[in-house]
Amino acid sequence: MKPARKSIVLIGLGAVISLAIPLFLKNEYLLRVATIALLYVLLASSLNIINGYSGQFNIGHAGFYCIGAYTSAILAKKFGLSFWVLLPIGGFAAATSSFLLGIPTLRLKGIYFAMTTLGFSEIVRLTVLNWQSLTRGPMGIPGIPSPELLGMQFRSNAHFYYLILGINALMLFLTSRVLGSRIGRAWSAIREDEAAAQAMGIEVFRFKLLNLAYGAFWAGIAGCFYASFASFISPDSFTLDEGFSMLAMVLLGGQGTLLGPILGATFLTILSETFRTIAQYRLIIYGVAILLTIHLRPQGIAGSVFLRQIETARESFQVSFTKESEVDVSYS
């Protein structure tokens, strides 16, 4: 039972450190960075549920994030709904949209599915940008109310920090439960080998859809949190690059592990904040992080799971090209 004890120690240590941060981090700016880092932990983790566990290749995660944020912002402004009601609504809105995307497209494989997620993400953003009567388009939605709990208004960065920390803890707790069940095993089986999963009686399409919706749900929650944390949202926050940044975090940290996206998101957020004065450098960091990871350590910092080699599952042949273009054909 050694690994179990090790992970308990790790979880305990992580909990203590993250709970204590606001106590000695008195600088408001740094606390804000810490909160943003945790927001990205949530986003990267939810993306990882999709990319890392069921092996769907989603590169347009920002779309779900956007839907969660705008749903909750619009409902808050129009109907004055409380944050706590909006939180699940934002999540379910994103999950519902994932059905719209997934039902027609989940049968596509690999990069073709990836391209549709990318198209989806852009369609969401452009719709938000153009549907001015509802979303105010490029002007964005200002003055989104902050949450209230037992008569206390969330104002300071510390409040938001603890809020997102709590959401993360809940997400990790619930997700680890799902992963430890037949559902999580079915997801992993699909990632490893779709045909073999089918041969074991797994309804591949249904479980892919469930997986996509579950990941999208947490992205929607993240969007809802972001809306009330920033109190202003505009389509600029949900570009493709935003989705790519999440992808970079997941890759760097390690796909298919719960720990990976946490490390990746924290590391990259902090690193990019240090260069925040020059926006262009920020993105370079993400680009370079992606390139370095897949070249040097494809399994990521925490990863034990190698990037899935889809070709092996799809083709019965594997050909490797060697230097003198000698061909080495082997059955796989």
Add this chain to the structure above:
Amino acid sequence: MAIGYSIILGVVGLVTFVHGEVIVYGAFTGFYTLLLSRGNVALALLAGFAASWILGVVVNKICYQPFQQRGREVALIATIGLSITLRSSAQVLFGTQQKFMPDMFQNRFFALGDIRIAYTQVFVFAVVFGLCLLLQRIITKTYFGMALRAVSMNKKAAALLGLDVNRAILLGNALACGLGGISGVLLGMYYNAIHPLMGASMAMKAFTATVFGGLGSITGAAIGGFLLGIFENFAVAMLSSGYRDIVAFLILIAVLIAKPSGIMGRRGVELS
């Protein structure tokens, strides 16, 4: 532009995200050459081609070659990474401002009834048309073109026949990027302006046009690009200009779902 994309898709069998940046770098190289050479267009096109060609070789080294055994998703991720890096670097290198391309025809135009046609437009069209013809000849008539087609159809078989697949991929990719560079310069001339971020949406459109027309088919890519333009303008006319880009993405998704091989697609483009 879509044609360049089509070659990459067909030959390398990969989706690339870097193409937009290749276009941008080509355009800026052309722009500076134009400034330095006081308006020598031929030189600018050549420089744009050369710069993008070199970039194509780099792309191949960083994104494709190391990952041949590891599936197309990995290469796709690599191109995303490189694309972000190059795009951000472009903003650092070329500044974030829009640059105005000098017009070699001094905005002259001739009138055809009520329609005014700028000389630049004619020139751009002529160059594109010429390139298409040239490309078609290269692909169908030369040994290099045959190697490209062979590799795009079946890498394994091509390798068994003694073709240097790596070299074909390298050259095909470089050629495609070179064309992207030229189209960058041409686009700059056409719109009179270039911007470091203009690549992203163009690459998406090129991709859509390619998928639309049929992966790996040059004629298909040209038709796809043409149709996409028409659809977009319809959407602008009927809805509003903001919806222009949505159309491209809707078409992309619709085609991928309904007929993944595209309108001119050959059979057996690997999808299953």
Add this chain to the structure above:
Amino acid sequence: MFPILETRDLCRHFGGLRALENVSMQIWEREICGIIGPNGAGKTTLFNVITGFLRATRGDVFFQKRSITNLPPERIARLGVIRTFQNIRIFKHMTVLDNVKVGFHTQTSTRLWDALAHTAVFRRDEDKVTEESFRILKEVGLAQEANNLAMNLPYGMQRKLEIARALAANPLVLLLDEPAAGMNPKETEDLVSFIRQLNGWGLTIVVIEHDMKLIMNVCHRIIVLNHGKKICEGTPKEVQKDQQVVEAYLGRSSDLT
């Protein structure tokens, strides 16, 4: 008595290639039936069509008198027709234990809510799955490896794991596609006794194999395919004497000897 698994005039064409042509066969309950034939005879295609991975061009597949033709693979698996693959297809980056646990998918009913709240359904499922998985792992001799990643197992053990996973899926008919491929003689011998043991528990087994010793040793009955057609059927002895079979394996040149 009726056959547990039956094909009637089953055809599968790939363009002009007739991978299967009017194959009719019956598999009887509790038998071990071998399917042999030269490379490209259509053996694996037959498995693929039966298990729903390929659509039949024509003809029908019946399982327990019920047509399962062209049902999706997961439905067919749920009914109890379970297969293994010619090229090992275990879940490489999952533990040995989890590989087997996946096999219990159709026998459990945990829904998202059950997993989130750890309801009674979840606990009952997990207890059962864990216990039974260990039982199966013990039977195939992989219990010590339970927490290792499947990819780290040696080849022979990976084959065993794939069979273990198939057993977990509660098969009524087990289709084994070249289970002895790449095994050394000792491993093959173990496999033979293992297949017999499974059969002894009442399992119907269909096995594709090139290892003639294994086939002749273990099978009650053999079906021979060549060029997509069934050319012979019978006991190992009958098949060995059949002229057509000899020709199929040795080619027409057999009359030179």
